[in-house]
Amino acid sequence: MSKWRTASASVIGTSHLKHQTPCQDFSLCSLNNDTLICAVSDGAGTASHSDVGARIAVTHFIRSFRDIADVAAIDRDDMGRFLASLVELLDEEASNNQAAVSDYACTLLGVVASPSRIAYFQIGDGAIVIPSGEPGTYDWVFWPQHGEYANTTNFVTDANAQAVFQLRVEAVVSEFAIFSDGLERLILHEATRRVHAPALRPIFDWFRTAEADREATQALTAYLESDHINMRTDDDKSLVVAVLVQD
Amino acid sequence: MYQVPFGYPDLVSNPEPRCPCLLLLDTSSSMAGDAIAELNAGLQTFKNELEADSLAKQRVELAIITFGPVQVHAEFRTADGFEPPLLHASGATPMGEAISRGLDMLEARKTDYKQAGVSYFRAWVFLITDGGPTDEWRMAARRVHVGEKGKAFNFFAVGVNGADMRTLGQICSPDRQPLCLNGLHFRELFKWLSGSLSGVAKSRPGELVALPAPSGWASV
Numbered sequence: 001m002s003k004w005r006t007a008s009a010s011v012i013g014t015s016h017l018k019h020q021t022p023c024q025d026f027s028l029c030s031l032n033n034d035t036l037i038c039a040v041s042d043g044a045g046t047a048s049h050s051d052v053g054a055r056i057a058v059t060h061f062i063r064s065f066r067d068i069a070d071v072a073a074i075d076r077d078d079m080g081r082f083l084a085s086l087v088e089l090l091d092e093e094a095s096n097n098q099a100a101v102s103d104y105a106c107t108l109l110g111v112v113a114s115p116s117r118i119a120y121f122q123i124g125d126g127a128i129v130i131p132s133g134e135p136g137t138y139d140w141v142f143w144p145q146h147g148e149y150a151n152t153t154n155f156v157t158d159a160n161a162q163a164v165f166q167l168r169v170e171a172v173v174s175e176f177a178i179f180s181d182g183l184e185r186l187i188l189h190e191a192t193r194r195v196h197a198p199a200l201r202p203i204f205d206w207f208r209t210a211e212a213d214r215e216a217t218q219a220l221t222a223y224l225e226s227d228h229i230n231m232r233t234d235d236d237k238s239l240v241v242a243v244l245v246q247d
Numbered sequence: 248m249y250q251v252p253f254g255y256p257d258l259v260s261n262p263e264p265r266c267p268c269l270l271l272l273d274t275s276s277s278m279a280g281d282a283i284a285e286l287n288a289g290l291q292t293f294k295n296e297l298e299a300d301s302l303a304k305q306r307v308e309l310a311i312i313t314f315g316p317v318q319v320h321a322e323f324r325t326a327d328g329f330e331p332p333l334l335h336a337s338g339a340t341p342m343g344e345a346i347s348r349g350l351d352m353l354e355a356r357k358t359d360y361k362q363a364g365v366s367y368f369r370a371w372v373f374l375i376t377d378g379g380p381t382d383e384w385r386m387a388a389r390r391v392h393v394g395e396k397g398k399a400f401n402f403f404a405v406g407v408n409g410a411d412m413r414t415l416g417q418i419c420s421p422d423r424q425p426l427c428l429n430g431l432h433f434r435e436l437f438k439w440l441s442g443s444l445s446g447v448a449k450s451r452p453g454e455l456v457a458l459p460a461p462s463g464w465a466s467v
Contacts, residue, residue, distance in 0.1 A: 045451045107452075125452055146452070148398075150264035150366040153452035181452060186258040191364030198257035206253035219252050228255045235451060 001247040004036045004113075005207050007216035008240040011224035013182060015234035024106075025180050025236040026054040032066040036113040040238045042126060042180040044105035044155055049097065053090055053104030057156055060086050061110045061121075071114040072169060079121055079167050086156055105155040109178050111242075118172045123165040125153040126180040126238075127188060129195050130173045138177075138195040142166045144184055153181070175204050175243040182237030186229070207243040216241070263305045264366040266448040267323055267356055268440075269349045269400075271342075272334065273376035273407075275315030279336035281431055282377060282407060289433030290331035296441035297326040303441070306368075306448035310352055314345035323356045342376060343384030346418070350390050353400065368447055370400040373440065374418075375428075379411025388418040395420035405436065405465065426465035435464035 012023035024043030029036065039061040043050025064082050068074070090104040107124025120128050125144035132139040145154045145164065154164045177200055179187060187199040203223070210216040220239055223229065229237065272286065297304050304327040311320040315338035321329070353370055360367045372391075391402045404415045404425035415425040428436060443458050 042452075146366065149369050151368055151447075151450040151452055185261045188261075189259050189364075190261045190366060193364070196257070196259040199259060200256065202253045202256045210252075215252075218249060222249050223251045223253075223255075226251055226255070228251075228258075232258060232260075 002244045003247050004031055004242050005210055005216060005245045006031065006036065006038065006213055006240070006242040007207075007220045008038065008040075008238070009217060009220035009224050010040075010180075010236065010238040011221065013233065013235040013237065014230055016236055022051045023236050024051045024054055025182065025238040026051070026058045027178070027180075027238040027240050028058050028062055029240060029242065030062045030066060034115050035066060035068060035071070036242060037062045037065045037111070038178060038240045038242060039108065039110040040126060040178045040180050040240055041109070042107045042124065042182070042236065042238070047103050047105040049094075049099055049103045050106050052093065053106040053157070056089055056093060056104070057086060057106050057108045060089055061108065065110075065112045068112060071112050071117040071119055074112065074119045074167070074169055076167055079165060080162050083123075083156060083161055083165060087161070090157060101157050105157045107153060107181070108156050109180075111176060111178060113172055113242075116172055117169060118176075119167065119169045121165065121167055123154050123156055123161060126178070126184060129177045129179075129187070129200060131175060136201055137197045138200060140188065140195055141168055143193060144181070144188070175207075175241075177203070177242075178238075178240040180236065180238040182233050182235035183229075183239060186232055203241055204243055207241055208245055262363070262365050263302075264368060264448075265308050265325070265360060266306050266368040266444060267308045267310070267353060267370040268444055269323075269353055269370065269372045270309065270311045271345050271349050271372065271374040272311065272313045273315060273340060273342070273378060274313040274334050274336050274338075275340040275378055276337050277377055277409065278315070278407075283334055283336045285431040285433045286375070287331070287334055289437040290334075292434045293437035293441055294326070294329050294331050296438055297329070297444070300441075300445045303445040303448050307444045308356070310349070310356075312345050312349045312352070314341050315339055317341050317344045317348055319348070319352070323352070339381040340376065340378045341382040342374070342380035342418075343382045343387040346374070346384070346387035346391065350387075350394065368450070369398060371444065371447075372400050372402045374402070374404040375407065376404070376415070377407035377409050379414045384414070384418060391418055392420055395423065407431070426461060429464055429466060432464035436461075439464060
């Protein structure tokens with residue numbers, strides 16, 4: 001029997017600490033019987049309630065898919081309906097707080113895995129990474145959505161969100177990682193558009209030896225809080241790692 | 248303290264994203280005297296301000312074209328290697344040619360970025376003049392309007408005392424009218440410009456960069 005070893009961590013960036021803005025990243029994993037659901041969201045920098053938006057986006061994704069009967073059947077219509085219901089929730093939250101829905105702008109990366117199939121969903125930047133054909137190397141599922149400029153991306157609250165979200169449903173994999181924009185430039189090589197495997201391999205390898213999700217979460221958090229990361233990015237950053245381990 | 252239980256992964260160092268800034272500077276004979284001296288001092292301030300910002304100097308790329316006649320003084324390069332040229336005033340005001348030449352250079356630079364896989368921010372084009380074009384400028388104005396509309400760049404024009412503000416207004420996009428420089432406050436102008444570029448060069452997705460008001464150096 002194999003089972004998922006998962007962990008998620010979101011850590012505030014040094015620039016957010018300096019400017020006393022909250023951590024606008026949020027991430028979570030949830031295992032419900034055989035279904036694993038993970039999501040990462042990065043709230044837009046200047047949207048005033050984007051930290052709340054990110055939390056709502058992630059929890060709504062997990063709630064929406066935790067009882068899914070058939071991952072293989074997930075299609076664009078399902079995801080479109082999910083996205084519409086998310087915007088409705090954000091809209092409600094906005095009107096309760098005399099705010100605009102765009103004040104809750106955030107990206108969303110999500111994974112739903114059954115024992116045989118896996119669905120990947122993305123709107124905005126950040127990336128989901130899975131094993132490639134070669135052992136020890138990885139591919140991204142979708143390249144981060146940046147448009148022409150480094151400081152632009154798509155958000156769940158954008159008018160064209162229904163058109164720009166991406167979805168892939170495939171055979172399940174043995175491990176994957178999800179990360180937000182804050183780690184993008186440390187893991188993805190922009191010139192070659194490849195995943196820098198050494199940026200993730202030690203983490204995946206260690207996950208196989210980890211004894212519990214709790215220990216794994218503690219490790220990921222400590223890593224994201226380390227100087228090794230904070231010397232290289234001052235942004236909020238999230239990392240989700242999931243590995244199938246033998247029970 | 249809790250130790251990270253795995254060996255620190257080897258991370259990528261991608262080149263810094265670039266924020267190109269093109270200066271189109273009038274060096275026609277009417278700029279002679281205090282104006283050109285203050286412009287030179289302003290460029291020195293620009294260099295000092297950008298150099299004091301460790302991230303901006305790696306991200307902001309500067310190019311300088313002067314007109315009177317049109318001359319490329321600096322091709323796009325990051326601010327940490329920027330040496331301001333010492334400008335002299337002479338000749339007419341071929342503004343149209345300078346704009347076209349500058350926008351060509353900018354397009355070529357963007358192609359370089361794309362080929363090298365370097366990400367970048369929307370470019371800034373900054374035109375400073377104390378006169379009006381002495382050459383054909385309508386074609387250049389059309390390129391400015393199309394570029395602004397298509398978000399290819401932000402085009403700002405600043406008129407020094409005596410500038411033909413009406414024609415400048417026609418060159419600029421209707422959404423971004425030219426500013427008048429107060430006196431010869433070039434140093435304040437370049438301080439503002441470096442501050443604004445520093446903000447842009449650090450912005451992240453979803454951040455609208457609020458430009459500081461051009462207080463102290465300009466009026467509309």
